[in-house]
Amino acid sequence: MEKVPMTVRGEQKLRSELDVLLKRRPLISQAIAEARELGDLKENAEYHAAREEQGICEAQIRDIEYKLSVAQIIDVTTMPNTGKVIFGTTITLLDLDTDKEVTYCIVGDDEADIKQNLISVNSPIARGLIGKMEGDEVAISTPGGQKEFEILEVQYI
Template sequence: MDKVPMTVRGEQLLREELDRLLKRRPEITQAIAEARELGDLKENAEYHAAREEQGICEAQIRDIEYKLSVSQVIDVAKMPNNGKVIFGATVSLIDADTEAEVTYQIVGDDEADIKQHLISVNSPIARGLIGKEEGDEVSISTPGGVKEFEIDSVEYR
C-alpha cells in the first residue's frame, strides 16, 4: 500500500474531524432510540432520518480512519531550508507577465484548497515547482495555458 503525503496541519484537522464525529455517535444512537419509541418504524420520518445520519457519520469515520492509516505525515518545519521546493513548502511566485505575487503551500490531495492558497502536490503548478530553487524561472503548463513564474522565496513552516 502506497503512503500518501500529508502535512502536520492536515493530519491535525483530520483527527479533529474524527473526534467530532466520534462524539456524534452517542447522540445519533440516542436519536434513533427516541424515534423508535414513537411507534411504527415504516412511517417514522425521525427514525429514518436518524438512521441515514448514522450511515453518513459511520462512512465519514471509516473514510478518515483510512486516510490516516495510509498517510505519511511530513513535518516541513524540521527540514533544513535549502531553498528547494519540496512537499509542504510555501512558495512565493512572481508572475512574469503581470508581476503579481502569489503564494502557495504544496500539500496533500485531501488538504488542497485553492481559496486558502493550498495546492495539491499532484497539481500542474506543484509538479512544475517541485525540485526547483529560489530564483529559478519556471514555465508551467496549466489548463489555462503556459504560465511563466519566478520563484521569489521558499519557506518551510
C-alpha cells in the same frame, strides 16, 4: 498499500473532524432509540432520518480513518531550509507575465483549497515547482496555458 503525503496541519484537521464525528455517534444512537419508542418503524420519519444520519456519520468516520492510515505525515519545519521546493513548503512566486506575486503552499490532495492558496502536490503548478530552487525561473503548462514564474522565496513553515 501506497502512502499518501499529508502535512501536519492536514493530519490535525482530519483528527479534529474525526473527534467531532466520534462525539456525534452516541447522540445519533440516542436519537434512534428515542425514535424507536415512537412506534411503528415503517412510517416513523424520525427513525429513518436518524438511521440515515448514522450511515453518513459512519461512512465519514471510515473515510477519515482510512485517510489517516495511509497518510505519510511530512513536517517540513523539522527539515533544513535549502531553498528547494518540496512537499509542504510555502512558495512565493512572481508571475512574469503579470508582475503579480502569489504565495502557495504545496499540500496533499485532501488538503488542497485554492481559496487559501493551498495547492495539491499533484496540480500542474506544484509538479512544475517541485525540485526547483529559490531564484529559479520556471515555465509551467497549466490548463489556462503556459505560465512563467520566478521563485522568489521558499519557506519551510
